[in-house]
Amino acid sequence: MAIPEIDCNVSTEATKCTIRNVPEYHLNDPDCEQNWSIMEGDTTKAIAMYPEKELDGCASSVTHDSVVLKNPHNLTWGMTCGQYQGDYSASYVVPSGDTVxxxxxxxxxxxxxxxxxxxxxxxxxxxxxxxxxxxxxxxxxxxxxxxxxxx
Missing domain, CATH: 1.20.5 (Single alpha-helices involved in coiled-coils or other helix-helix interfaces)
Incomplete structure (x- = not known):
């Protein structure tokens, strides 16, 4: 199985980050919980959860496979599926030239x-x-x- 990746498209209005290489049945499974976090220095701050659709001020929307941010941030994503005994995780680091x-x-x-x-x-x-x-x-x-x- 391929390693999960986060792909982000940075624009002046927003940054849309999408998770790839995760089975669709896990992304759509209501028993699987996804957490999106931003990295601020040495700490991580949760900004969005799915399927609860809880959002922090940094995120403007979250779906089963993506999060939309107001500004580009270094991200971590994690998914925990209780019944499958499998966890997924991925990270994204904003390239130095991609700041808005x-x-x-x-x-x-x-x-x-x-x-x-x-x-x-x-x-x-x-x-x-x-x-x-x-x-x-x-x-x-x-x-x-x-x-x-x-x-």
């Missing part, structure tokens, strides 16, 4: 750079054209002097 705030800042930086650089280049080109044209207009135009005034 960092993703938003990176996108904002890309947008700012992609707009500002072309704008600065355009302003420089217009300024150079203006300077070149105004210099040509100010230069005295050479006219040919008649031969009699030449020495």
């Amino acid at each position: 705030g960092a993703g938003q800042n990176d996108q904002a930086s890309v947008i700012i750079v992609s707009v500002c650089i072309p704008l600065v280049i355009l302003v420089l080109v217009v300024a150079l054209l203006y300077l070149c044209l105004s210099r040509k207009c100010k230069e005295p135009q050479e006219t040919e002097e008649p031969q009699e005034y030449r020495m």
Whole structure:
């Protein structure tokens, strides 16, 4: 049998974490209890239980195979089934680049750079054209002097 895994999809609105590689009949069994917890330093804090559907402030919903969080967290999941004498557990660690705030800042930086650089280049080109044209207009135009005034 495959080892249970937690797969999380992080977005700006919420983080949905789904458990995989657990038999469906265990996930849907009312005698099996699932616990979702977040890891805060060295301690774990329970945030959701299924089938009781008890939620903490970190979780916004829980189903037989997933939990939706308001922000990404390091997670642990455990399932205890009394009649099967089997326990399942899995962990999920948020990758360092998947935090919501960092993703938003990176996108904002890309947008700012992609707009500002072309704008600065355009302003420089217009300024150079203006300077070149105004210099040509100010230069005295050479006219040919008649031969009699030449020495």
